[in-house]
Amino acid sequence: MDISQRTGQYLHGPDDIFHLSFPTGGVPRSFSAIVYSAVEIGEIDLSRDGVAVVDNDRMTVVLDGHLRGDPAAQAAFVSSARTMSWKEFSGFCVNHPRFRDGSSDLHDSKPSPGVLTNQLHRGVVDEPASDEDMRSPNMIKSDRDRQCPYSFPLASRRKMVSDILDHHVTKDDEGRWRLAWSISVPHDLAHEGRVGGDKIHDEAWVSHYASNPEVFHQTQISILEDFLTGNAGTWPKSDAGRYEFSMTSSEDAAELFLDKIDGVEIAFTGKAGIGVFLDELGDSGIRDMWKLVRVLDHDLSPASLESSFRKELSRIRVLFEEGVDQQPELSPE
Structure with a gap:
């Protein structure tokens, strides 16, 4: 609500x-x-x-x-x-x-x-510029606002449904289809922890990162915290709490998928079921889902993920280097 x-x-x-x-x-x-x-x-x-x-x-x-x-x-x-x-x-x-x-x-x-x-x-x-335009007044205003990082171009119900149907989906652990977003980060970040820091500590940091895989998981969870704690929302973020997400991951890839909206599970027994669901969904529900997809496509884009991951990992490295500096036996000669 x-x-x-x-x-x-x-x-x-x-x-x-x-x-x-x-x-x-x-x-x-x-x-x-x-x-x-x-x-x-x-x-x-x-x-x-x-x-x-x-x-x-x-x-x-x-x-x-x-x-x-x-x-x-x-x-x-x-x-x-x-x-x-x-x-x-x-x-x-x-x-x-x-x-x-x-x-x-x-x-x-x-x-x-x-x-x-x-x-x-x-x-x-x-x-609206077209009788078919199904955007809300807030979306139209936001699309014109240079301060808004998201775009909500003119779209009819048919266009919104098409955009949702064309979106990436994944299967959860029970084999049900879900709207999903890749949350993988570049290999050198995920596996090697390559971020800037004090060069004198490069060797110690690389060793620390390689021997402590929890650092990667801590960083990943940190940048996805709003999604995993029910605090993610669309522009202007006042609807936080409506959406619930879960993660699925393998050795080479990780994905975030939409679990629920307003407590209602968004899952389908087959990909074709998504179309049936959308066909029966009212205009308000279509509009909300389309807006959510556009916002998350921006927030979870490869560039946004890499930037957030790099920033958080750099923060963690700073703390690591401060700890090394306070322990002379760990500092390089």
Whole structure:
């Protein structure tokens, strides 16, 4: 559960707010649908969840509490709301038992023009470049942010599914297929510990590294700690805790595989089962998995792994050299 973001009293994740726009001939009419996991009025109430509809032009709440207690239905509703006509959307709102009658044009056959200043104040992003674009507003914003190290290019559901299906997979110890990432590092690092240090200690370090294989394993576990302790997340890392990973390794290779999302095991009896799973998965689940894959492809790329491993191994060598310097009998003449 990600409640790192707040819109009014509603607490939600960065990918759980969606822009709904309706053409008017002028400034489009703007609403947001928020899938929230808690409400905060004085204190956080985790028992209250649902979908809220917010009027960005009137800056009011249209309704909330929709599909309370049913996350799957909430995600399905938001996906359908993105394709609703004005008649369908306005009809849904005015007939909802929790409708708050503050947006008068919802009773009309056509929407009133939007209010650009209010939309800017609310931080409403532009419409996706394509009707098929299934990225969340947060992904679109992050893709444009030069400070964000990840890219989230325009992608339809079909494109996202294709990217996931094309991704590397591995078999776990029980023969089940898993989404996976290689976590092997270059041979000279893994087997020889070649990192910079005080040249006078090169021989002692090489001997120490060769005779203590636990140094390699300590370094590998250290750089993967967030993944192995459930603290890995996607940009902006506020969803840490949703994802669980495990490792599989052989003499020549090591891999990290996705174990669970939100406590649900992601494993398949055959590779074809991945496609069946994705076909039945809602838009929200597809989007979350696609985002996770793109973030991990960056964080676990060969260059990123080598950099992290080299940095950690260099730190360990510094500590080793300090120990040698404090023991004259171990220091070279």
